[in-house]
Amino acid sequence: MSIAEQMGRVLQRTAISTNIKERLDFSCALFGPDGGLIANAPHIPVHLGGMQYAVRFQIDHLGMDSIHDGDVILSNHPRAGGSHLPDLTVITPGISLVCDLIGEYGLDTVQAYMQHIQSTAEESVRNMLKEVGQRVLERTGSTRLQASDKMDDGTEIRLAITINIEKGEALFDFTGTGIEVFASWNCPRAVTMSAIIYCLRCLVAKDIPLNSGCLTPITISIPDGTLLSPSETAAVVGGNVLTSQRLCDVILGAFEAVAASQGCMNNVTFGDESMGYYDTIAGGAGAGEGFDGRSGVHTHMTNTRITDPEILESRYPVILREFRLRENSGGAGKWRGGDGVVRSLQFRRPLSLSLLTERRVFSPYGLHGGAHGARGVNLLKRKSRIMNLGGKITLPIETGDVLEIQTPGGGGFGTRQSDK
Numbered sequence: 001m002s003i004a005e006q007m008g009r010v011l012q013r014t015a016i017s018t019n020i021k022e023r024l025d026f027s028c029a030l031f032g033p034d035g036g037l038i039a040n041a042p043h044i045p046v047h048l049g050g051m052q053y054a055v056r057f058q059i060d061h062l063g064m065d066s067i068h069d070g071d072v073i074l075s076n077h078p079r080a081g082g083s084h085l086p087d088l089t090v091i092t093p094g095i096s097l098v099c100d101l102i103g104e105y106g107l108d109t110v111q112a113y114m115q116h117i118q119s120t121a122e123e124s125v126r127n128m129l130k131e132v133g134q135r136v137l138e139r140t141g142s143t144r145l146q147a148s149d150k151m152d153d154g155t156e157i158r159l160a161i162t163i164n165i166e167k168g169e170a171l172f173d174f175t176g177t178g179i180e181v182f183a184s185w186n187c188p189r190a191v192t193m194s195a196i197i198y199c200l201r202c203l204v205a206k207d208i209p210l211n212s213g214c215l216t217p218i219t220i221s222i223p224d225g226t227l228l229s230p231s232e233t234a235a236v237v238g239g240n241v242l243t244s245q246r247l248c249d250v251i252l253g254a255f256e257a258v259a260a261s262q263g264c265m266n267n268v269t270f271g272d273e274s275m276g277y278y279d280t281i282a283g284g285a286g287a288g289e290g291f292d293g294r295s296g297v298h299t300h301m302t303n304t305r306i307t308d309p310e311i312l313e314s315r316y317p318v319i320l321r322e323f324r325l326r327e328n329s330g331g332a333g334k335w336r337g338g339d340g341v342v343r344s345l346q347f348r349r350p351l352s353l354s355l356l357t358e359r360r361v362f363s364p365y366g367l368h369g370g371a372h373g374a375r376g377v378n379l380l381k382r383k384s385r386i387m388n389l390g391g392k393i394t395l396p397i398e399t400g401d402v403l404e405i406q407t408p409g410g411g412g413f414g415t416r417q418s419d420k
Contacts, residue, residue, distance in 0.1 A: 004041040036212035045198040046301035050190035121213030126168025133163035147254035152361035186230035187239030195247035248300040259286030259411030261299040264358035283407035284338035293338030293410035317348040333370030333412025340407035359408040360391035370412030377406040
């Protein structure tokens with residue numbers, strides 16, 4: 001894990017883009033000879049769960065005999081284990097610290113410990129599934145869990161989980177999920193795998209590294225031609241930043257572990273021929289039994305920072321007019337959902353603006369009597385006019401326009417005494 005963290009620090013220090021240097025929108029990890037995830041730095045979950053599929057694809061495609069010291073493989077194809085075209089996966093055999101580790105302890109010892117790390121994660125997930133399955137069986141007479149939620153366009157994500165208590169295994173069945181959409185939020189299978197492995201790791205109370213062993217006890221069924229297994233030519237850029245978040249809400253909702261989060265990454269892009277800027281905006285986290293949801297945070301599949309105001313305003317033609325918590329946007333309950341934020345940008349010259357957001361139609365749901373979180377709102381203020389932009393739009397911006405993003409709050413958990 002420390003090797004992956006050092007890789008990340010080098011990447012951050014040598015980067016030019018604010019997306020890498022300031023927001024830390026990248027991930028670094030180590031993989032075994034079979035391409036399985038061994039250890040990762042605490043970077044972006046949506047990358048880390050799916051990167052192993054990109055590595056495995058290249059091993060199968062090129063063959064291990066064709067990969068040598070000094071080779072660098074660059075891939076971004078969603079059908080080759082990628083998440084979406086903007087994410088470039090750079091794969092190379094261990095160059096420095098991995099070689100030092102092997103030189104100090106020997107190849108056999110290093111590989112044995114890699115296997116041990118994966119086996120420990122597998123055992124932890126199996127034990128968690130046995131405990132959850134037994135608890136659900138005693139309460140309902142079945143070991144089946146299920147949940148569903150809808151994207152803002154009405155496309156449903158449906159999940160049924162059947163737990164084998166004896167073996168500590170589970171089938172994740174997404175049958176009934178809506179068909180592929182003529183839009184950008186179709187979700188590659190690798191992203192679905194990322195959401196599953198992330199949620200499994202969250203459900204394990206033991207302190208274990210996230211790695212491919214978490215998925216060993218899991219069988220996954222996703223019908224082809226659906227939102228979560230689209231055709232080869234489907235647009236998928238939004239699956240990484242929108243649908244992945246809704247997947248986490250559905251999976252964690254099936255386990256009744258936590259109420260829904262803000263449900264997207266609140267993506268904002270603006271620029272022209274000379275520059276471009278991309279940002280994601282925090283929101284409210286869902287509450288769970290024994291804890292309130294956090295306010296003004298990135299949740300689940302994203303883990304980025306936000307660009308410092310001084311750097312934002314000095315490098316880009318915008319003024320940050322407001323950035324605060326959106327009070328009382330979190331759902332009420334015995335444990336409250338976290339509040340979203342309000343972020344306002346004023347543009348100093350004409351630009352093109354794109355928004356890619358969710359939870360502007362369907363609210364983040366509460367659990368066990370908790371109230372829903374507030375839906376998000378995207379507003380454009382132009383002179384005396386205030387316009388609701390909806391969840392997804394590309395439009396020209398005029399000098400002086402103000403964009404105000406109000407991000408969703410998280411759902412509440414449990415019924416308050418005053419509501420009983």
